[in-house]
Amino acid sequence: MKTNKFSTATFFAVFFFVFILATSDRVHAAAEICSPLSGTAASSATTQTGPTILPNIFDPHGPPARMIHDLSWLVLGICGGLFILVEGMIFYGVIFYRRKKNDKSKDEPRQVYGSNPVEIAWTIIPLLIVFVLALTTVRTIRSIELTEAPKGALQVVVIGHQWWWEYRYLDASVPGGEVVVANELHVPINRPVWLRLESADVIHSWWVPALAGKMDVIPNHTNHTWFNAETEGLYLGQCAEYCGNQHAGMLLRVVASKPAEFDAWLQTQVAPTVNDTSVAMGRDIFQEYACSNCHTVKGVSDGQFAPDLTHLMSRQTIASGVAPLDPTTLKAWIDNPQALKPGCNMPSLQLDTQELDAVTAYLLTLR
Ligand code: CUA
Numbered sequence: 001m002k003t004n005k006f007s008t009a010t011f012f013a014v015f016f017f018v019f020i021l022a023t024s025d026r027v028h029a030a031a032e033i034c035s036p037l038s039g040t041a042a043s044s045a046t047t048q049t050g051p052t053i054l055p056n057i058f059d060p061h062g063p064p065a066r067m068i069h070d071l072s073w074l075v076l077g078i079c080g081g082l083f084i085l086v087e088g089m090i091f092y093g094v095i096f097y098r099r100k101k102n103d104k105s106k107d108e109p110r111q112v113y114g115s116n117p118v119e120i121a122w123t124i125i126p127l128l129i130v131f132v133l134a135l136t137t138v139r140t141i142r143s144i145e146l147t148e149a150p151k152g153a154l155q156v157v158v159i160g161h162q163w164w165w166e167y168r169y170l171d172a173s174v175p176g177g178e179v180v181v182a183n184e185l186h187v188p189i190n191r192p193v194w195l196r197l198e199s200a201d202v203i204h205s206w207w208v209p210a211l212a213g214k215m216d217v218i219p220n221h222t223n224h225t226w227f228n229a230e231t232e233g234l235y236l237g238q239c240a241e242y243c244g245n246q247h248a249g250m251l252l253r254v255v256a257s258k259p260a261e262f263d264a265w266l267q268t269q270v271a272p273t274v275n276d277t278s279v280a281m282g283r284d285i286f287q288e289y290a291c292s293n294c295h296t297v298k299g300v301s302d303g304q305f306a307p308d309l310t311h312l313m314s315r316q317t318i319a320s321g322v323a324p325l326d327p328t329t330l331k332a333w334i335d336n337p338q339a340l341k342p343g344c345n346m347p348s349l350q351l352d353t354q355e356l357d358a359v360t361a362y363l364l365t366l367r
Contacts, residue, residue, distance in 0.1 A: 049257055050232030055209045061235070062228045064144045064212040071140045078129060144213060146226055149194035153226065154187060157196045160204030160217035160239070163246035163344060164307055164320035169266070179269050180296070182307030183320045185254045188262035189229050197223040202244065208237030208252050216241060229256035236321075245343025251321030265314070273298045273310050274365050282362025289349050291359070297366065306346065312366040319344070331360040 053061060060066040097109075149155060157178075159166040169179040187193050197206055197217045204217040206225065215225035229235065237252030257265070283300060286292060292301030296308045318325045318333055319341045332339070335356055337346040351359065 049261065050234070052234045052236065053210045053231075055207075055236050055238060057209045059210055061210045061231050061233075062212070064225075064227055065210055067140050067144055068213050071136060074136060075133060078133065082129070146194075146224070150192035150226060150228075153192040153194040155194050155196070156185065157198065158185075158206055158217065160197070160199045160201075160206070160243070160250075161305075162201050162244050163239070163250040163341075165206075165250070165252065166200075166307070169269075171266075174270050179266060180308045181269055181311070182315075183251075183253065183317065184315050185252075186262055186265045187229055187254060187256050188259040189232055189256045191259070192226055192228045194226045195224065197225065203241050204239045204243045204250065205241035206237070206252065207240035208235050208254050210235050211237075211254065214240045229254070232257050246320075246341055249320060249322045249341050249344070251317075253317065253321050268314050268367070269311050271311070273300065274367055275299075276362075276365040279358070279362040279365050282358035282360070285351070285355050285359050286362055289351075290347070291349070294346070309363065309366055312363055314367060327360065327364060330363060331356060334359055334363075 053059065057065070057069060057072060060069040155170040157168040157170065159168070165183050165185075167181050167185050169181070170177065171179055195206065195215070197215055198221075199217045199219045201219065203219070205214050206217055207214040208227070211227035211229060212225055215223050217223065233256055235252075235254040235256065237254070239247055239250035239252070241247075243250065255265075286297070287301060292303055294303040294306035296302050296304065296310065298308075298310045313325070315325055317323060318330060319337070322341050323329045323333065329340075334349075335351065336348045337344055338348065
């Protein structure tokens with residue numbers, strides 16, 4: 001009996017220790033992946049102001065994330081308190097009620113059954129705890145899951161693709177009523193953002209922990225979520241539903257900036273496609289080869305399967321946040337996408353050196 005109790009306590013202690021170790025390790029790993037990218041700015045319109053905010057539920061920067069954070073601490077506090085109480089009593093029993101060295105009797109200790117006050121206590125107290133946990137959870141869920149857009153919200157359609165994110169800003173003032181971008185979501189600070197989530201293929205999950213909870217992105221089904229970034233910065237996140245080979249390479253980036261800076265960025269996305277005649281050869285190759293079947297460059301091609309490249313150079317990264325957007329990496333990516341993001345749906349077009357240079361030079365003009 002006593003040895004059993006002791007090993008249970010040891011087991012929980014070791015489990016708790018390993019859990020802490022494992023989680024701190026994950027946070028460090030995320031920091032290492034994310035930090036090299038944070039400094040690469042492609043153009044002045046996208047220069048990041050403010051810090052890079054890592055995916056961390058204990059560092060909320062807006063209402064839904066803060067409500068989840070507060071609830072997490074409440075649940076952790078209650079459960080941690082219970083854990084310490086129960087383990088403490090086990091240790092107390094194990095240490096102070098061991099069989100004494102000189103106790104030679106073979107009898108079991110006195111067994112105590114049936115104490116009404118004790119039984120009522122250990123029925124009522126857990127009931128109250130479960131009641132508190134359930135009510136606070138329901139209240140939090142109800143305040144996070146809105147059924148319609150908050151007043152004055154920026155409305156964006158999020159479309160999950162294997163393995164990148166498409167964002168369509170619903171804006172009646174622009175031709176077509178939409179501004180289409182990929183992988184880097186720009187938002188103004190202190191304004192609610194209402195997301196309509198859809199999928200082009202399988203189930204994904206949109207999760208930027210510092211801004212909001214996870215929301216699944218499901219084929220043939222529309223979900224909604226919202227957030228309100230309170231501080232400027234680059235918020236990192238990650239697709240949170242296993243969706244195939246490059247699930248881990250389906251990173252989320254949300255750039256929150258002052259309203260004026262956001263408006264300036266939006267203008268760059270609405271601007272007409274740059275048409276630089278010095279890179280006409282690259283554009284022709286882009287149009288004639290398979291690039292144009294998947295990618296849209298407004299006025300040049302209208303592929304729908306892959307990210308819109310009309311204003312490619314206004315982004316900091318390529319391949320959905322997997323690599324920084326700079327000329328060397330871009331060229332390597334076009335040459336052999338599978339080397340950078342194994343399993344992704346972009347094939348190598350086996351371009352020769354001259355063609356590769358021309359296409360790269362063309363894409364580098366798409367500001
Ligand atoms: Cu998309 Cu995991």
